[in-house]
Amino acid sequence: MKVEDKVALCAIKQHAESHIQLDTSLCEKCPTKICIRACPAHLYTLEQNEVKVDHSGCLECGTCLVVCILGAVSWNYPQGGFGIRYRHG
Amino acid sequence: MGDEEILDVIVVGAGPAGLACAGEAAGAGLQVIVLERGDVAGGKNLSGGRLYLEPVKDLCADLLKDAPFERPVVSETVCLCDERSSLSFRLDQPTGNSVTVLRARLDKHLANRATAKGAMVLPQQRADELVMPAGRVTGVKVGPEVLKARVVVAADGVLSFLAQQAGLRPARETHTYAVGFKEIIQLDAAVIEDRFNLPKGQGAARLYMGAVTGGLPGGGFIYTNRDSLSVGLVVQLGAVRKWRSESHLFDLLEEFKQRSDIAPLLAGGQTAEYGAHLIPEGGFGALPSPGIPGLLLAGDAAGFVLNTGPVLRGMDLALTSGVLAGRSIVAGLKARQPETCLQIYRQALKQSFIMKQMRAHKKAPIVLSSDRLYRRLPEQMVNWATDFFRVGPKGSHPRMRQAFKGLRRSLGFRGLQDLWRLMRM
Numbered sequence: 001m002k003v004e005d006k007v008a009l010c011a012i013k014q015h016a017e018s019h020i021q022l023d024t025s026l027c028e029k030c031p032t033k034i035c036i037r038a039c040p041a042h043l044y045t046l047e048q049n050e051v052k053v054d055h056s057g058c059l060e061c062g063t064c065l066v067v068c069i070l071g072a073v074s075w076n077y078p079q080g081g082f083g084i085r086y087r088h089g
Numbered sequence: 090m091g092d093e094e095i096l097d098v099i100v101v102g103a104g105p106a107g108l109a110c111a112g113e114a115a116g117a118g119l120q121v122i123v124l125e126r127g128d129v130a131g132g133k134n135l136s137g138g139r140l141y142l143e144p145v146k147d148l149c150a151d152l153l154k155d156a157p158f159e160r161p162v163v164s165e166t167v168c169l170c171d172e173r174s175s176l177s178f179r180l181d182q183p184t185g186n187s188v189t190v191l192r193a194r195l196d197k198h199l200a201n202r203a204t205a206k207g208a209m210v211l212p213q214q215r216a217d218e219l220v221m222p223a224g225r226v227t228g229v230k231v232g233p234e235v236l237k238a239r240v241v242v243a244a245d246g247v248l249s250f251l252a253q254q255a256g257l258r259p260a261r262e263t264h265t266y267a268v269g270f271k272e273i274i275q276l277d278a279a280v281i282e283d284r285f286n287l288p289k290g291q292g293a294a295r296l297y298m299g300a301v302t303g304g305l306p307g308g309g310f311i312y313t314n315r316d317s318l319s320v321g322l323v324v325q326l327g328a329v330r331k332w333r334s335e336s337h338l339f340d341l342l343e344e345f346k347q348r349s350d351i352a353p354l355l356a357g358g359q360t361a362e363y364g365a366h367l368i369p370e371g372g373f374g375a376l377p378s379p380g381i382p383g384l385l386l387a388g389d390a391a392g393f394v395l396n397t398g399p400v401l402r403g404m405d406l407a408l409t410s411g412v413l414a415g416r417s418i419v420a421g422l423k424a425r426q427p428e429t430c431l432q433i434y435r436q437a438l439k440q441s442f443i444m445k446q447m448r449a450h451k452k453a454p455i456v457l458s459s460d461r462l463y464r465r466l467p468e469q470m471v472n473w474a475t476d477f478f479r480v481g482p483k484g485s486h487p488r489m490r491q492a493f494k495g496l497r498r499s500l501g502f503r504g505l506q507d508l509w510r511l512m513r514m
Contacts, residue, residue: 006360009361037334038332040268041365059270061367062248062367066263067329069330080212086131088192088362088364089138
């Protein structure tokens with residue numbers, strides 16, 4: 001099963017505004033770009049050598065925030081009532 | 090709520106810590122509100138998960154009465170894995186001391202109990218920041234609104250932005266966190282009982298160590314719920330940061346599910362949910378101070394998680410710290426000395442099993458971060474067992490003595506040292 005299909009099973013009320021911001025000038029210099037391989041929801045991708053993040057499937061775990069070497073990730077919880085709602089947990 | 094009104098207690102976060110605290114304080118007659126950023130209590134919460142009951146059965150008897158647990162764990166298995174095989178140690182008991190839980194159900198129950206005691210749980214309210222003039226917390230900001238309270242409790246989970254703002258967790262040290270990610274796989278109750286060899290209504294916990302995490306410190310787990318399985322992995326983020334692999338972390342879970350010793354347990358099951366959550370695994374050495382004037386930390390926000398390998402505990406510590414925070418606030422406010430709450434709480438924590446156990450297991454995070462425990466040791470144990478059970482083409486199989494000698498040889502000095510450290514942990 002692909003991770004995209006797993007994330008699609010989750011109940012997520014998406015806010016138009018992203019709660020994840022990247023300082024891509026730092027990402028450019030990042031030797032590992034570990035966020036891409038670490039994010040459990042596969043939100044981080046490399047497009048034309050630039051790290052991109054799509055907040056819409058975010059599981060709100062904070063892995064990217066903690067694992068980033070360069071402090072390029074600014075991350076807050078989505079606004080109250082938005083984001084993931086675990087039905088099982 | 091106008092700016093003028095000062096509440097007794099604002100609790101941030103409707104999880105076990107926050108709700109236990111809210112119930113305790115409201116039950117003593119204090120005016121308590123709980124701010125929850127999700128749609129409902131528990132909506133943002135995820136555990137493996139199992140709850141160890143013995144530490145909380147007296148302290149939280151009322152709170153946990155008729156709680157919707159999934160299954161009592163009567164069957165414990167630890168599996169050491171190489172790429173293809175696994176060697177298991179299994180304990181079956183007539184009764185268990187832990188229960189599997191699903192947080193959406195459990196936390197809703199806890200919220201109902203806290204509400205019944207008079208606490209007000211407000212969903213869809215994200216506490217954006219602390220109000221702290223002159224180093225003392227006097228309330229929180231929710232959007233443009235300021236809510237004031239005599240005491241604020243940050244039970245806002247592992248990432249606790251409030252604790253960070255208070256200066257209690259200035260740097261997020263990567264090695265003090267692990268990430269857990271799992272699927273809920275639905276299966277009929279009877280099928281679960283059949284596959285895990287369980288009496289009706291009883292449950293199993295299986296922990297996997299070794300190749301399942303691709304050599305990263307951590308492990309895999311399967312917990313039986315009433316009519317689903319929680320199947321997932323936990324890996325330490327300090328090691329993930331240095332991980333040399335082409336794979337993604339989520340690939341490991343798919344490989345885990347496809348192992349020949351796992352897939353038959355899951356066959357025919359439907360994945361109903363996928364989720365991920367961080368775990369504060371820094372242990373005693375990484376604990377922040379449990380508060381500053383006007384602010385108490387409880388649960389994951391305070392770093393109260395104990396990982397000793399086969400036992401990973403968080404919820405019993407969360408519930409306990411919540412109750413202790415609630416009682417400390419009651420004592421401080423009833424004496425009209427709110428400034429003493431923190432000192433009372435600190436003392437209560439020190440006397441509780443939380444600090445005693447965290448101190449007793451303070452070496453665990455270091456021992457458990459050794460790569461060899463996950464790469465070499467499980468593989469060597471599996472190899473030994475494979476040899477032990479093999480009858481070769483020449484009709485020979487090893488004598489017990491040879492087998493153990495072989496194990497000692499294959500473990501080598503390093504392996505024996507690892508075992509020694511584990512036993513002394």
